[in-house]
Amino acid sequence: MSQIFRILAINPGSTSTKIAVYDNESEVFTKNIPHSSETIGKFNKIYEQYSFRKEMVVNTLREQGMDLNSLDAVVGRGGNMKPVEGGTYAINETMVEDLKVGVMGQHASNLGGIIASEIAKLLNIPSFVVDPVVVDEFEDLARVSGIPDISRKSKDHPLNQKAVGRKAASELGGEYKDFNFLIAHLGGGISIGVHKAGRIIDVNNALDGDGPFSPERSGGLPVGSLVDMCFSGKYTKEEVMRKIVGQGGLTAYLGTNDCSEIQKRIKAGDEYAKLIYQAMAYQISKEIGAGASVLKGDVDAILLTGGIAYDNEFVAWIEDRVRFIAPVMVYPGEHEMLALVQGVLRVLRGEESIKVYT
Numbered sequence: 001m002s003q004i005f006r007i008l009a010i011n012p013g014s015t016s017t018k019i020a021v022y023d024n025e026s027e028v029f030t031k032n033i034p035h036s037s038e039t040i041g042k043f044n045k046i047y048e049q050y051s052f053r054k055e056m057v058v059n060t061l062r063e064q065g066m067d068l069n070s071l072d073a074v075v076g077r078g079g080n081m082k083p084v085e086g087g088t089y090a091i092n093e094t095m096v097e098d099l100k101v102g103v104m105g106q107h108a109s110n111l112g113g114i115i116a117s118e119i120a121k122l123l124n125i126p127s128f129v130v131d132p133v134v135v136d137e138f139e140d141l142a143r144v145s146g147i148p149d150i151s152r153k154s155k156d157h158p159l160n161q162k163a164v165g166r167k168a169a170s171e172l173g174g175e176y177k178d179f180n181f182l183i184a185h186l187g188g189g190i191s192i193g194v195h196k197a198g199r200i201i202d203v204n205n206a207l208d209g210d211g212p213f214s215p216e217r218s219g220g221l222p223v224g225s226l227v228d229m230c231f232s233g234k235y236t237k238e239e240v241m242r243k244i245v246g247q248g249g250l251t252a253y254l255g256t257n258d259c260s261e262i263q264k265r266i267k268a269g270d271e272y273a274k275l276i277y278q279a280m281a282y283q284i285s286k287e288i289g290a291g292a293s294v295l296k297g298d299v300d301a302i303l304l305t306g307g308i309a310y311d312n313e314f315v316a317w318i319e320d321r322v323r324f325i326a327p328v329m330v331y332p333g334e335h336e337m338l339a340l341v342q343g344v345l346r347v348l349r350g351e352e353s354i355k356v357y358t
Helices: 046-063 093-101 110-123 158-171 221-232 236-243 248-252 257-267 273-292 312-322 336-348
Strands: 008-012 017-024 026-034 073-077 088-090 128-130 181-187 190-196 200-203 302-304 328-332
Touching: 008 046, 008 110, 017 046, 017 336, 026 046, 046 110, 073 110, 088 336, 093 110, 110 128, 128 336, 158 181, 158 190, 158 200, 158 302, 158 328, 158 336, 181 236, 181 273, 190 273, 200 273, 221 236, 221 312, 248 257, 248 273, 257 273, 273 312, 302 312, 312 328
Parallel strands: 008 073, 073 128, 181 302, 302 328
Antiparallel strands: 008 017, 017 026, 088 128, 181 190, 190 200
């Protein structure tokens, strides 16, 4: 009988901290701990939220009747540390310091590894991060932007993309490294990754405004018009950034990032809402087509995942444009908590080597 490992997963978001406990791949419980905007607004920096969030995590575990000493490992969502290749990394002091500073940017996910490390230290058990947001497996051609001062960066959704890639590979009778996939994560941010033999060799920078527009991000914009806006005197830098990330995309056009609300409008006959929603599917399809060219057409499957993939009509709009490239497989929702746990299980079972962050 195989050994059962009990693993705590911690995934901090901007207004909540999601935690889950698994016995191997079986969920024991999951809980989304909300944080009010008023509470979060009291902290000037992301790291200052650490003690508050850690206490909430520990208290919630105790409320659930969880014996902390029953845990075998803790895993946190990997944040903005230095770029790394995909895999499962043991948390060390260098990583914790980089997450505190936010060497690649400030985001709540930076707290995942820090909280995981501190809880694990108290229990004398190992702690990890898996496929952090800064996974960078680009080939050199993908880094060239057109201006030497600017390099294209890999900032997307590697945790969910790679988890879905492994799931599809298993269903197709092989391993993730045996296939070439185009994987579209369709959520608040939208990223389309080019997966070649188990590596994300190219992807749009979904965080900073590259690729298709999304429910709350602008995606790539006409550069000249954006420059004009920046120097018009009408907006501060912060206001322009909010138009790109947070108040762009569907939010800018339709006043909401709620796709279910937009679906209701379309069913009620709102033709403008349909135009904008279809335009998002159109841009996603274009990005998938671009990814196919990177792989020279050698694509085993196109995988659609994320919350928007629950919308069958939206998926059909994309599939209608891209199915000539390869079969389309759909995995609605996000699989991040299980993906974190599975990354730890692979190293605890000796299926993968633990990677060292330097």
